[in-house]
Amino acid sequence: MKRLLGVLLVGLMAFAVVASGCISGGEKEKVTVTFLSTQLNPPEERAFVKDELLKEFTSETGIDVNFVPISYTDMVTRLEGEEKTGKVTIDVIGDLHGGMDYMASKGWLEDLSSMPKLEGRTFISTFEKYATINGKKVYVPWMSATYVMVVNKEAFNYLPEGLTQEDVMKGTDKWTYDALLEWAKKLKEAKGQPELGFPAGPKGLFVRFLHGYIYPSYTGYQAKEFDSSDAVQMWNYLKELWQYVHPSSTTWDAMADPLLKGEVLIAWDHTARIKNAIETKPDQFVVVPVPRGPKGRGFIVVLAGLAIPKGAPHKDEAWKLIDYLTKPETQVKVLEKVGFFPTVKEASGKLPEGPLKILAEGVAAQSSTSDALVVMIPNLGDKGGQFKEYYKQAFERIVLNGEDPAKVTSEIKPNLVGLFQEVGIETP
Numbered sequence: 104m105k106r107l108l109g110v111l112l113v114g115l116m117a118f119a120v121v122a123s124g125c126i127s128g129g130e131k132e133k134v135t136v137t138f139l140s141t142q143l144n145p146p147e148e149r150a151f152v153k154d155e156l157l158k159e160f161t162s163e164t165g166i167d168v169n170f171v172p173i174s175y176t177d178m179v180t181r182l183e184g185e186e187k188t189g190k191v192t193i194d195v196i197g198d199l200h201g202g203m204d205y206m207a208s209k210g211w212l213e214d215l216s217s218m219p220k221l222e223g224r225t226f227i228s229t230f231e232k233y234a235t236i237n238g239k240k241v242y243v244p245w246m247s248a249t250y251v252m253v254v255n256k257e258a259f260n261y262l263p264e265g266l267t268q269e270d271v272m273k274g275t276d277k278w279t280y281d282a283l284l285e286w287a288k289k290l291k292e293a294k295g296q297p298e299l300g301f302p303a304g305p306k307g308l309f310v311r312f313l314h315g316y317i318y319p320s321y322t323g324y325q326a327k328e329f330d331s332s333d334a335v336q337m338w339n340y341l342k343e344l345w346q347y348v349h350p351s352s353t354t355w356d357a358m359a360d361p362l363l364k365g366e367v368l369i370a371w372d373h374t375a376r377i378k379n380a381i382e383t384k385p386d387q388f389v390v391v392p393v394p395r396g397p398k399g400r401g402f403i404v405v406l407a408g409l410a411i412p413k414g415a416p417h418k419d420e421a422w423k424l425i426d427y428l429t430k431p432e433t434q435v436k437v438l439e440k441v442g443f444f445p446t447v448k449e450a451s452g453k454l455p456e457g458p459l460k461i462l463a464e465g466v467a468a469q470s471s472t473s474d475a476l477v478v479m480i481p482n483l484g485d486k487g488g489q490f491k492e493y494y495k496q497a498f499e500r501i502v503l504n505g506e507d508p509a510k511v512t513s514e515i516k517p518n519l520v521g522l523f524q525e526v527g528i529e530t531p
Contacts, residue, residue, distance in 0.1 A: 137169045223449065263285035272468065287344065445463060
């Protein structure tokens with residue numbers, strides 16, 4: 104009996120050790136953080152996240168991460184179910200601002216303002232403002248993408264009076280659309296041909312310039328003031344500017360090649376579509392903020408953030424993952440591998456001299472301007488194509504065909520606003 108009792112005691116002690124999460128050497132069982140993300144989902148990006156990014160985090164902290172690439176709809180459905188039942192399994196959410204806004208409105212996200220300070224980084228102020236919704240800090244800015252202007256340094260030799268290279272590089276209040284018009288005029292006079300270019304071809308992204316850049320810069324809105332007197336002023340400006348825009352712009356889908364071939368000295372496009380020009384001739388080009396209009400400096404930001412759901416099972420470990428993903432050196436790695444831009448200012452200091460630094464500094468300069476009027480692409484689902492089509496129609500009718508802007512915009516506006524009413528979101 105004594106021998107039997109001894110065996111039982113040893114067995115109970117062994118069970119207690121296992122149940123307490125202890126293993127040989129006194130180590131505790133590893134925690135696994137569940138990270139759902141609508142971003143970095145393509146196969147090559149997913150491989151980078153799992154094989155490099157998160158592997159390094161686990162090596163540093165001992166915390167495993169279960170990275171779950173997921174669609175926005177599926178993520179919302181899962182999170183809603185878990186929040187309703189009180190059985191939350193998700194620790195970290197990675198999503199775009201629009202999704203974060205929706206989840207915050209449902210009360211599903213933690214207020215992160217009480218979490219420990221993330222040391223050694225300064226988040227771009229514009230991004231920080233968006234991360235605070237209804238007075239609560241619901242996410243941490245993670246990654247960004249945008250559209251910018253690229254200038255061949257030769258163009259700085261033809262600046263109009265009163266505008267300096269520093270004004271353009273830093274995006275001061277002197278760098279306006281009127282100044283761009285004067286600059287483009289001087290360039291045409293000096294070079295004998297238009298030197299400003301836009302990707303206004305069939306697959307170009309010029310429509311983003313219309314609704315996300317020049318419209319808010321002149322009206323304060325993307326669509327709400329579509330037919331206002333401010334909008335008419337903007338269209339008349341664009342008609343005047345277009346005589347200094349390279350005629351091949353309506354055939355160009357991306358601006359890297361026209362820049363490299365010297366067909367234009369100034370261009371606007373998505374960062375991904377001008378990246379090759381910067382990489383090929385980094386000494387020849389600079390990336391600069393876009394001009395400002397009467398209402399401010401309108402520009403699109405594709406902003407992704409990191410949030411912690413209410414009731415997350417591993418909140419402290421989740422915060423460690425957020426800390427790691429927003430460190431300047433980690434953000435640089437993401438830029439180098441997948442092309443998303445940092446949300447912290449210190450990241451540019453970690454970049455080696457060259458094309459990526461040129462891009463990152465230009466993006467940071469635009470995002471940090473005091474008159475920034477940040478625009479998010481409306482989430483209209485399958486109606487997004489029609490949204491873009493209305494702006495294209497207005498451009499073709501007014502600028503290319505010379506129709507009256509007041510007449511055209513008043514005809515198009517009811518259909519444009521109707522898209523937002525159908526989807527049930529406020530007209531931006």
